[in-house]
Amino acid sequence: MTTARSDGGVKSVQLAFDVLEAVAAAPGEVGVSELATLLGTTKGTVFRHLQTLVERGYVDQNTVSARYKLGTRSYLIGQVAAGRIELLTASSDAIASLRDDIGETVVVSELRNRTLVVLRTVFGKSNLEIGVRQGSELALHGTAQGKVALAFSNRALLQHVLRQGLPRLTDHTIVEQAKLEAELELARTQGFLTAPNEETFGINAVAAPIFDRMGNVAGTVAIVGSVQNIKPAPDQIQIEAVLKASLRISWNLGYDRGAIDARKRTEAAAS
Amino acid sequence: MTTARSDGGVKSVQLAFDVLEAVAAAPGEVGVSELATLLGTTKGTVFRHLQTLVERGYVDQNTVSARYKLGTRSYLIGQVAAGRIELLTASSDAIASLRDDIGETVVVSELRNRTLVVLRTVFGKSNLEIGVRQGSELALHGTAQGKVALAFSNRALLQHVLRQGLPRLTDHTIVEQAKLEAELELARTQGFLTAPNEETFGINAVAAPIFDRMGNVAGTVAIVGSVQNIKPAPDQIQIEAVLKASLRISWNLGYDRGAIDARKRTEAAAS
DNA sequence: TCGAGCGTTTCGTACTGCAAGACGATTCTC
DNA sequence: GAGAATCGTCTTGCAGTACGAAACGCTCGA
Incomplete structure (x- = not known):
């Protein structure tokens, strides 16, 4: 299509x-x-x-x-599928401990066919349930998860997103290409990304990429909560917990840092 | 069809x-x-x-x-369906407490299109996991669940089963029509049924019917375990727990005892 | 180097799924 | 209680399409 x-x-x-x-x-x-x-x-x-x-x-x-x-x-x-989907089985332990350690809602999404689909949401400890419906699509330019997926994917995906335009979801949504690309660069250096008020006002997230055994982005793991609990500059504890979870899941998928580094060098030479 | x-x-x-x-x-x-x-x-x-x-x-x-x-x-x-299937949502609480109270594996099955399909299995507390694969079909003549479903369903289902024959699954499987009909009568008087060694040697179950708001059999709930833990004549505690669970689930489905009694009387007059 | 297996692609034809409309059965409205 | 307006179900002729058979690259292992 x-x-x-x-x-x-x-x-x-x-x-x-x-x-x-x-x-x-x-x-x-x-x-x-x-x-x-x-x-x-x-x-x-x-x-x-x-x-x-x-x-x-x-x-x-x-x-x-x-x-x-x-x-x-x-x-x-669906029950059978739950046992067959690698990203789901690989992430179950990590998201449970991430939720227990941090207390915020945890969202795992899968990058599939140029879209980022929410695979699993585990609500946080707060009485107010903040989450993303399972099966819904995340905006690639307007969410922490989307931007992080974009940052570590191939250029074709970014170009696809730019071609579609960057719809404004809130006052804080990134709608300029230059600003988006700067954000992606930031993601590549620090390994995670936030998106305060960008998709929904009052909501923030910390997202990190999940890699498969080929070193490609399989999806993202993120904590989602109010800007009160997840500050625009999040606590170091929150950041480290998300990064730890993302590495653990990637490891379960067979991801090997050596392989991705080699790939990156090849791509850098080609660009 | x-x-x-x-x-x-x-x-x-x-x-x-x-x-x-x-x-x-x-x-x-x-x-x-x-x-x-x-x-x-x-x-x-x-x-x-x-x-x-x-x-x-x-x-x-x-x-x-x-x-x-x-x-x-x-x-x-499947995730969406889990929230839409009445029998599943209506039974979740009851099967959790049944498992916690008794400690044996709990199996909920749904009667659908002349077959009894395992909807959900929750393993017991024992280290040895005894259960029935979700989605598998239960023999209507050779399992406690099947017999109980047969007992409270309409005659057409029994005739259908008899027409198919009664395959021998173990030495203890009921293969004679008269014996099966006696068993069904027993189910109707005591409200539950066992099936020691009938489907698999060494395994027994206590099963009770689940009724929907029309008074028809929607499925069954059962505990399944080794004959050591579930005796051919099970403990009164086990029996009562299964009966309680079945009533609770039926209640959640909108079952009203008055309605079914009225229906029974009508059928008795017709037979 | 060869051959056997894989997943993929092509192509003509028999068949089958689609659109349109009719049909009872309910459910409202007056 | 009669009429209108739904509903879900069913029939039919025709156009389009899903199927089977066979060929195509490709990757293995012998």
């Missing part, structure tokens, strides 16, 4: 997943007509796909209201 | 889910050829569907080995 040449796989399957995800996105139950208008297609088509999904168990139909919601198989597939 | 006339929904979507589930069933990563032979189709077709699934994020492709495994979206859909 980014390039015109790709055919996008099997069309009716795409539609089936559109339906499934629309059912997932809806709060509570949804009806056929509702889904049809939502997806811009006809009732008949949606109905047919829902039949398939119900038969498979991915969607359940309430026998009295005749409306639809997510079914058991969707849950079970 | 019970009749042969049904077309079973969208064919290519069926295949897509076959592929997805085959990927989920495989330990670790799988290749295209392997999946093709497994599903009895061609490499090209499997590849095409994998493309779709990868693009959607339900499946990931390892860039170095070129083989496939479950992806992030599968996990995220």
